[in-house]
Amino acid sequence: MDVDHVRIFDTTLRDGEQAPGCTMTLEEKLEVARQLARMKVDIIEAGFPAASPGDWAAVHEIAREVGTPDGPTIAALARANKDDIDKAWTAIQPAANKRIHTFMSTSDIHLEHQFRKTRGEALELIGEMVTYASSLCDDVEFSPMDATRSDPEYLFEAIRIAIECGATTLNIPDTVGYSTPQEYGDLIAAIRANVPGAEGVVISTHCHDDLGVAVANSLAGVYGGARQIECTINGIGERAGNASLEEVVMALHTREAFYGLKTQVETRELARSSRTVSSFIGVPVPPNKAIVGANAFAHESGIHQDGVLKNRMTYEIMSAETVGLDGNALILGKHSGRHAFRKHIEALGYTLTDEDFQHVFVRFKDLCDRKKKVDDRDIEALIVGETQHTPHIYKLEHVQYSSGMGMVPTATVRLVGPEGESRTDSAHGTGPVDAIYKAINRLINRPNELMEFSINAITEGLDAVAEVTVRIREQGASPSGGSDPTTINLTGKRAAQQIFSGYSVNTDTIVAAAEAYMGALNKMLAVRQERMKAEAVAYAAGYADDPGALPADLFDSGSAG
Numbered sequence: 001m002d003v004d005h006v007r008i009f010d011t012t013l014r015d016g017e018q019a020p021g022c023t024m025t026l027e028e029k030l031e032v033a034r035q036l037a038r039m040k041v042d043i044i045e046a047g048f049p050a051a052s053p054g055d056w057a058a059v060h061e062i063a064r065e066v067g068t069p070d071g072p073t074i075a076a077l078a079r080a081n082k083d084d085i086d087k088a089w090t091a092i093q094p095a096a097n098k099r100i101h102t103f104m105s106t107s108d109i110h111l112e113h114q115f116r117k118t119r120g121e122a123l124e125l126i127g128e129m130v131t132y133a134s135s136l137c138d139d140v141e142f143s144p145m146d147a148t149r150s151d152p153e154y155l156f157e158a159i160r161i162a163i164e165c166g167a168t169t170l171n172i173p174d175t176v177g178y179s180t181p182q183e184y185g186d187l188i189a190a191i192r193a194n195v196p197g198a199e200g201v202v203i204s205t206h207c208h209d210d211l212g213v214a215v216a217n218s219l220a221g222v223y224g225g226a227r228q229i230e231c232t233i234n235g236i237g238e239r240a241g242n243a244s245l246e247e248v249v250m251a252l253h254t255r256e257a258f259y260g261l262k263t264q265v266e267t268r269e270l271a272r273s274s275r276t277v278s279s280f281i282g283v284p285v286p287p288n289k290a291i292v293g294a295n296a297f298a299h300e301s302g303i304h305q306d307g308v309l310k311n312r313m314t315y316e317i318m319s320a321e322t323v324g325l326d327g328n329a330l331i332l333g334k335h336s337g338r339h340a341f342r343k344h345i346e347a348l349g350y351t352l353t354d355e356d357f358q359h360v361f362v363r364f365k366d367l368c369d370r371k372k373k374v375d376d377r378d379i380e381a382l383i384v385g386e387t388q389h390t391p392h393i394y395k396l397e398h399v400q401y402s403s404g405m406g407m408v409p410t411a412t413v414r415l416v417g418p419e420g421e422s423r424t425d426s427a428h429g430t431g432p433v434d435a436i437y438k439a440i441n442r443l444i445n446r447p448n449e450l451m452e453f454s455i456n457a458i459t460e461g462l463d464a465v466a467e468v469t470v471r472i473r474e475q476g477a478s479p480s481g482g483s484d485p486t487t488i489n490l491t492g493k494r495a496a497q498q499i500f501s502g503y504s505v506n507t508d509t510i511v512a513a514a515e516a517y518m519g520a521l522n523k524m525l526a527v528r529q530e531r532m533k534a535e536a537v538a539y540a541a542g543y544a545d546d547p548g549a550l551p552a553d554l555f556d557s558g559s560a561g
Helices: 012-015 024-039 053-066 082-091 108-115 119-138 153-163 181-194 215-222 244-255 265-279 302-310 338-347 354-370 376-388 432-445 509-540
Strands: 007-010 043-047 075-078 098-105 140-145 169-174 202-207 229-233 395-402 411-418 423-429 448-457 466-474 486-488 495-496 500-508
Touching: 007 202, 012 024, 024 043, 024 053, 024 265, 043 053, 043 302, 053 075, 053 082, 075 082, 082 098, 082 119, 098 108, 098 119, 098 169, 098 181, 098 486, 108 119, 119 140, 140 153, 153 169, 153 181, 169 181, 169 215, 169 229, 181 202, 181 215, 181 495, 202 215, 215 229, 215 244, 244 265, 244 500, 265 500, 338 354, 338 376, 354 376, 376 500, 395 432, 395 509, 411 432, 423 432, 432 448, 432 509, 448 509, 466 509, 500 509
Parallel strands: 007 043, 007 229, 043 075, 075 098, 098 140, 140 169, 169 202, 202 229
Antiparallel strands: 395 411, 411 423, 448 466, 466 500, 486 495
C-alpha cells in the first residue's frame, strides 16, 4: 500500500445521481465515466445495480467500456444481502479491475428504527455478507453506515469483523454530515490505533455536507490516516451533497508540502468534468464555487487587480491553467476548415466521433456568422451541448415568436414526431418562452411541471452565447383529472417521479430556451420508454414483484431496457 498516495473514489454516478433532479441517461452516465477515466480517478462507483434493471445495465456498460486493464477500478454498491451482492458482481463482470462495495448501519438509531436489528444481529450479518462478497471478488469495500453517530467501541468491533472476513477497504461514512473536522480526524486515527488489522487495509472517507464541512472533514480524515476519499463532481449528492472532488484534489495538490500526499488525478480535466456534469444534470455551478466557479480566478477589487497585474501569486494560490480554465482566445474564424477546427478542439482535450464533430462544426460556423469574437469558452459550450446524446424522439424544426410592450406574446412551433410526421401548433403566454412551452406541450401532450429555468451568458458582450438549463418533473394523470405526483408502472405499483434536465446554447436566448426544453422532454420520454420496456421484460420473465432481480442474460449487450 502506497502511503503517499490518496485514492480518489468518485461516486458521482451513484451517490451523486441520487440527488433530486440529478437523473442521467445511460449515454450521459457513460460520458461522465469516460471523463472520470480521462481525469484518472482511481475508482468509479458506477451505481447501485440492485436498484433497477436500468441501473444494472448502466453499471455493466460502464464496466465494459471504461473498466480497461489500465483504467479505473469499477465499483458497484450493494446492501448487506446476497441478492444485492450477486447483482453487483454480475454488473461489474466486464471490468478488468472490479470492486464490490457493501454496507450495513452501525448506529443505534439506524439499527433500531430502520433495520430493526440488534447489535449482535448486525455484526453477524456483516461477517456473513463480507465473507460472501470476498468469495466472489478480491477487492471488497465495507461501509458501516452512519459511522460518526455510532458507539466507537461497537464501530471498532464491526470494522474488525469486516477486516477478518476479507474487506480490503474500510469506508467511514459521515452519512448525515454530523461530524466536525476534529472529531472525524480523531475517529480515523482511533480506528487505526484500536482495530487489529487496520494497518493492512485502506481507510476511506465519505463525508456529506449538511453542516458545510464535507471537504474539511475529508481532509481531516486524510490527515488522520485515511488514504481514500469518496467524493463527487461539483459536490452533488443526497441532501446538501458530498465532498467536492475538485476541492479535495486541489487542496492536496496545492498544499502538498503540508499533507505530504498526492493523488494521480489529472487536474487540468477538473473544469471540463465540472461543466460536463453540470450540463447533464441541469444544475449550474455557482459563480463563487471554489476551483471551478466563474469567479474562482476573477479579481474586481482595485488592490487585488494591482497585485495580480504585478504578480499573479499575490492573490492566486493556484493557476487557472492547472484546473483547465485557460480561457484562450480562439484563433479560428468562419473561414477556418474542418481540419484546423478538429486540431483545435483536440488541443482542448476533446475527442469527438465523426458524427458529433460534424454537428459541432456546423454550429461553430453558424456561431461565427453571429459573433464578432468566438473563444474557447464558446467552443466548449457547443461541444457539451452537441455531445449530450439526448434522444430525439421529437425534433424541434421551427420556432417563431412575437412579443413586446402592449402585445400578447405568441409562439408557433413545428415538431417532427417519432414517425417522421410534422406537426405545428401555436399558443399565447405570459412571455415568449411561456408561449413556446405551451405550444410544445400542446403538441406532445405529456404532463410535466417546469421546476427550474436558468440563463447564463457564456462570454461577455451583447453577442454572448446564451446557456439555458431547464429542469422538469414528470406528472401522471390523477383520477380527478389533475396532476398526480406518482406514475403507475406495469406491475401496478406507483413509482416516484423523476426530474429531467435539458441544456442548450445559442446566440438567440429564446431559441436556446426552446431547445433546452425539448431536450428535457425528450429525456423524460426516453426514460419512460426504457422503464416500461424493462418492466415489460421483467413482467414477462416472472419478476414482476422484483424487476431488479432480472438475470443478466435478459439484457442485450448491457444496454438499458
